[in-house]
Each structure stands twice: as C-alpha cells, then as structure tokens.
Amino acid sequence: MSISIHDVSVPVFVNALRNMSAWLDKAASEKPEAELFVQRLAPDMKPLPAQYQMASDSAKNTVARLAGIEAPSMPDVEATFAELKERCARTIAFVESIDPAALASSAERAVELKFPNGMGYRFNGQAYLTGFALPNFFFHVTTAYGILRSAGVSLGKPDFLQHLGPPNIHSAK
Numbered sequence: 001m002s003i004s005i006h007d008v009s010v011p012v013f014v015n016a017l018r019n020m021s022a023w024l025d026k027a028a029s030e031k032p033e034a035e036l037f038v039q040r041l042a043p044d045m046k047p048l049p050a051q052y053q054m055a056s057d058s059a060k061n062t063v064a065r066l067a068g069i070e071a072p073s074m075p076d077v078e079a080t081f082a083e084l085k086e087r088c089a090r091t092i093a094f095v096e097s098i099d100p101a102a103l104a105s106s107a108e109r110a111v112e113l114k115f116p117n118g119m120g121y122r123f124n125g126q127a128y129l130t131g132f133a134l135p136n137f138f139f140h141v142t143t144a145y146g147i148l149r150s151a152g153v154s155l156g157k158p159d160f161l162q163h164l165g166p167p168n169i170h171s172a173k
Contacts, residue, residue, distance in 0.1 A: 010103075016137070021084075067102040
C-alpha cells in the first residue's frame with residue numbers, strides 16, 4: 001500500500017490549522033488579545049501572530065510548490081484573533097482546493113528554496129515535504145501552542161490533537 005503526497009500534506013495542514021484557529025477561541029476567553037499578541041518564547045523569536053502567519057505560509061507554499069502553481073499572497077497584516085482565524089480559514093480553503101491529481105506526480109518534482117542571502121536548498125517533492133516542509137510547519141504550530149501555554153492559556157494535548165475528536169475506543173466496565 002502506498003500513501004500519496006496529498007494524503008500526507010493537505011489533511012495534515014488542514015487539521016493543524018483548524019486546531020490553531022480553535023486555540024484562539026480559548027485564548028480570547030482567557031486573556032487579553034493585546035497581551036498575547038506580543039508574547040514570544042524567547043527574545044530572538046517572533047511573537048504569536050508571526051507564528052500563525054508562518055504556519056499559514058508554510059502550508060500554502062508547500063502545497064503550491066508541490067502542485068507547481070503560485071500560492072496566493074497573504075500579507076502579514078493580521079492584528080486581531082479574528083484576522084488570524086480568517087487567515088487560517090483562507091489557507092485551509094486554498095490547500096483544500098488543490099486537486100489530489102495535481103499532487104500525484106509531485107514526489108519527484110524539483111523544488112528549490114532560495115533565501116534572500118542567495119543560499120537555499122534543492123529537493124525532490126517527497127524530500128521537500130518530509131524533510132523540510134512538515135518539520136518547518138510544525139515548528140511554527142508548536143511554537144504558537146507554546147506561546148499560548150506559557151502565557152497561561154489553558155491548552156493541553158487534547159487541544160493540540162483536537163482534530164481526532166473524542167476517543168473512539170471505550171472499555172467495558
């Protein structure tokens with residue numbers, strides 16, 4: 001049995017972005033938005049909104065690169081939880097709009113990442129997705145979660161994995 005590039009990218013991105021959106025609902029009910037927007041885990045790290053923006057960018061750019069198309073532009077202008085939630089929703093809509101057939105041959109597609117300093121990486125699609133894109137995406141997802149937790153928002157592992165829903169195995173008593 002093989003698993004497709006679509007199966008290990010689009011649903012993974014969608015589940016995490018939906019979870020992240022829900023974290024903002026919990027955060028809004030517990031802490032002032034302005035207080036959380038300036039939070040970061042370390043002085044040299046980006047604050048909470050940037051973690052959402054970079055997770056969004058990672059998801060949409062990954063799927064676009066793998067499909068061989070341009071990702072939609074999403075300027076980093078979000079200044080409220082509602083705007084961050086909307087960005088998550090727009091990102092989800094974009095990645096879900098990609099036909100699985102567009103990703104069918106992407107495992108061998110050449111992907112180049114170039115950084116402003118002129119350096120970068122060259123991958124095939126599978127190595128890009130598994131070696132760079134997913135770890136990078138989850139770095140920002142986990143950092144956003146960590147920022148909210150460290151600021152006192154009552155998130156826990158069930159929030160990080162809420163896409164699983166309630167347990168589906170129940171022991172007999």
